Amino acid sequence: MSTVRVQVSAxxxxxxxxxxRLRPNAVVSFPxxxxxxxxxxxxxxxSSLPPSQPFEVAxxxxxxxxxxxxxxxxxxxxxxxxxxxxxxxxxxxxxxxxKPEWFLKVNPDGKVPVIKFDxxxxxxxxxxxxxxxxxxxxxxxxxPPEKATVGSKIFSTxxxxxxxxxxxxxxxxxxxxxxxxxxxYIKENGPFINGKEIxxxxxxxxxxxxxxxxxxxxxxxxxxxxxxxxxxxxxxxIFSRESFIKTSAQPQDVIEGxxxxxxx
Ligand SMILES: N[C@@H](CCC(=O)N[C@@H](CS)C(=O)NCC(=O)O)C(=O)O
Numbered sequence: 001m002s003t004v005r006v007q008v009s010a011x012x013x014x015x016x017x018x019x020x021r022l023r024p025n026a027v028v029s030f031p032x033x034x035x036x037x038x039x040x041x042x043x044x045x046x047s048s049l050p051p052s053q054p055f056e057v058a059x060x061x062x063x064x065x066x067x068x069x070x071x072x073x074x075x076x077x078x079x080x081x082x083x084x085x086x087x088x089x090x091x092x093x094x095x096x097x098x099k100p101e102w103f104l105k106v107n108p109d110g111k112v113p114v115i116k117f118d119x120x121x122x123x124x125x126x127x128x129x130x131x132x133x134x135x136x137x138x139x140x141x142x143x144p145p146e147k148a149t150v151g152s153k154i155f156s157t158x159x160x161x162x163x164x165x166x167x168x169x170x171x172x173x174x175x176x177x178x179x180x181x182x183x184x185y186i187k188e189n190g191p192f193i194n195g196k197e198i199x200x201x202x203x204x205x206x207x208x209x210x211x212x213x214x215x216x217x218x219x220x221x222x223x224x225x226x227x228x229x230x231x232x233x234x235x236x237x238i239f240s241r242e243s244f245i246k247t248s249a250q251p252q253d254v255i256e257g258x259x260x261x262x263x264x
Contacts (some may be wrong), residue, residue: 011171048136054088059101061093064252069093071249071257073126073207074157075113080203081129085136129200143194143201150184150193152200155208161222162215163261170223179228186230188234190229191237198238206238207248219262 052184057078060070069075069091094103096222099110106121117135122128133141157178161171186193190254193201213235216222224231238244249257 008188011128018211019041024071032232044099048138050136055082056090056092056104056122058092058114060112062253063097063252063256065250067093068251069247070096071211071253072218073211076116076207076210076247076249077125077204078113078128079247080243081132081141081200081205082140083134083246084198085139087132087136093162104231114261125204129203133200141198141200143199148201150185151205153172154178154182154205154212158171158208158212158216159261162219162258176225179224179231183228183231183236186234190230190234192234197211198241206235206244209235210239210244211254211258214251215258215262218251218255219258238240 033090051134057075059075059079060072062068062070069079070093077090079091092103094100094112096110096112103114106116107123109123111123112126113125115122117121117131122131129141154175157171157175161175189195190197193205213224224235226232235239239248
């Protein structure tokens with residue numbers, strides 16, 4: 001439910017409510033002493049109206065199953081953001097092994113995700129998620145800058161270990177160091193990166209942790225150590241959210257997606 005908080009003087013009340021573009025289920029709350037207050041109108045927070053049409057989003061198609069979402073963690077990040085903000089979307093599945101002409105026309109770089117904002121196609125999950133936050137600030141998913149990089153080295157160290165052919169090259173230890181440091185951070189600050197509520201940094205990291213679990217399990221028979229209990233609870237909590245289940249790739253696509261990196 002949307003909550004619109006307004007501080008309003010008595011005579012401005014009617015004009016204010018007429019002026020606000022309220023959702024049908026919006027709740028307007030006034031301070032108990034609103035009739036006595038002389039301060040001018042100040043809107044503290046108000047969510048934008050949802051778009052009249054679903055957002056068109058180009059995302060990776062499955063390589064194993066027709067008409068299913070593929071294994072791109074950046075696409076899942078964008079879809080998770082749309083889901084968590086309750087925004088409607090229409091996924092356009094793109095076969096990245098045979099990119100269609102319409103897709104290369106809207107994004108000559110040939111990368112997904114790409115989203116259509118006001119007739120303009122916009123690539124890159126960083127740009128897309130920031131724009132969604134600006135246009136649709138409610139519910140807020142902002143991660144404070146000092147926390148935004150928490151866990152950001154996990155993905156690259158995971159890829160290093162996945163590609164490694166030498167068990168003694170330190171890549172496994174490098175990954176363990178990053179995972180342990182994330183575990184300690186969540187122990188102190190969790191259950192999510194920004195505390196009680198999920199935020200943009202979790203929506204970026206969780207799809208990568210999902211890839212890590214599946215790919216390392218398959219190609220290296222490796223699992224996250226049980227001692228990292230806070231990391232384990234973190235992934236369990238996010239992977240079981242409805243938004244995550246609706247937007248996650250099938251394990252067989254994740255396995256196929258990493259095959260060239262492992263065997264290449
Ligand atoms: N920095 C980009 C990365 C997007 C990206 O690398 N997407 C991959 C799929 S996971 C892609 O489209 N690859 C197609 C290609 O490179 O041909 C973002 O965050 O959106």
